[in-house]
Amino acid sequence: RVSATFEARISTTNHPLARKLLEIMVAKKTNLCIAADVSTTKELITLADNVGPHVCIFKTHIDIISDFSDDTLKQLQGMATKHNFMLMEDRKFGDIGATVANQYSSGVYKIVEWADLVTVHALPGDGVIKGLVSAVNGRSRGCVLVAEMSSQGALTNTDYVKNSSKIAEDHTYFVMGFVAQGSVSDDPRFLLMTPGVQMEVLNDNLGQQYVTPHAAVMDKGADIIIVGRGITKAEDQVDAAVQYKEAAYNAYLERVKQLQ
Numbered sequence: 001r002v003s004a005t006f007e008a009r010i011s012t013t014n015h016p017l018a019r020k021l022l023e024i025m026v027a028k029k030t031n032l033c034i035a036a037d038v039s040t041t042k043e044l045i046t047l048a049d050n051v052g053p054h055v056c057i058f059k060t061h062i063d064i065i066s067d068f069s070d071d072t073l074k075q076l077q078g079m080a081t082k083h084n085f086m087l088m089e090d091r092k093f094g095d096i097g098a099t100v101a102n103q104y105s106s107g108v109y110k111i112v113e114w115a116d117l118v119t120v121h122a123l124p125g126d127g128v129i130k131g132l133v134s135a136v137n138g139r140s141r142g143c144v145l146v147a148e149m150s151s152q153g154a155l156t157n158t159d160y161v162k163n164s165s166k167i168a169e170d171h172t173y174f175v176m177g178f179v180a181q182g183s184v185s186d187d188p189r190f191l192l193m194t195p196g197v198q199m200e201v202l203n204d205n206l207g208q209q210y211v212t213p214h215a216a217v218m219d220k221g222a223d224i225i226i227v228g229r230g231i232t233k234a235e236d237q238v239d240a241a242v243q244y245k246e247a248a249y250n251a252y253l254e255r256v257k258q259l260q
């Protein structure tokens, strides 16, 4: 678990997007990322406007939006500016370099044009990183490496996690963190993002496993918690976002205090 404060880590990292993200987290006092798993543009933008003030990252699965158009992105980018959050497309790239370069820059979604961050499986080896980087073309972009999954029976064992960390260390100009269920690296410049977080529910019926925000941050060492249905399915999204934000941020303050 990293003991340094988010403020202190701003100067530890030389990744421009990690720095920007830490600055947002400090300014807005939030280490909450929303998993915006909704199916229409209207729901997506309403969610962004509702929870925008309370999140540092707005994580999308853009390919589940049924009425996707360029206007979806225009509105989403407007929300990112209005509420000062970063956009992360949870594409979980996992193919050879040449293919991911095309998936990143072409097709319907042209992800590289609008997503500050993307998620990437470490599985193919570091060619996946090199492929993505080849499509960046001078833009300010970064990725988060999925080192370990939250789902029951995930194949991401200890060796896989260790080897993911090695890939990240070799490509710190692009990789700025991990998606994982526990510490992947001692290097404080990497941000640990942890999904599988809900206040009360223990699992869904499709393999997802949950821990509380407090356990994610204190026990697993998450810097950022990723919450989807805990907020999107709540009766009051704003109220739920505030509760998750406060639980995660207070747990972070507690961790820093305990370890320093």
Ligand code: UP6
Binding pocket: 035, 036, 037, 061, 090, 146, 148, 149, 150, 151, 179, 195, 196, 197, 208, 226, 227, 228, 229, 230
């Ligand atoms: N996600 C996981 N587990 C992982 C990696 N990613 O759940 O190991 C993503 C899912 C979903 C979100 O794709 O968008 O995090 C979790 O949503 P939930 O809070 O509704 O379960």
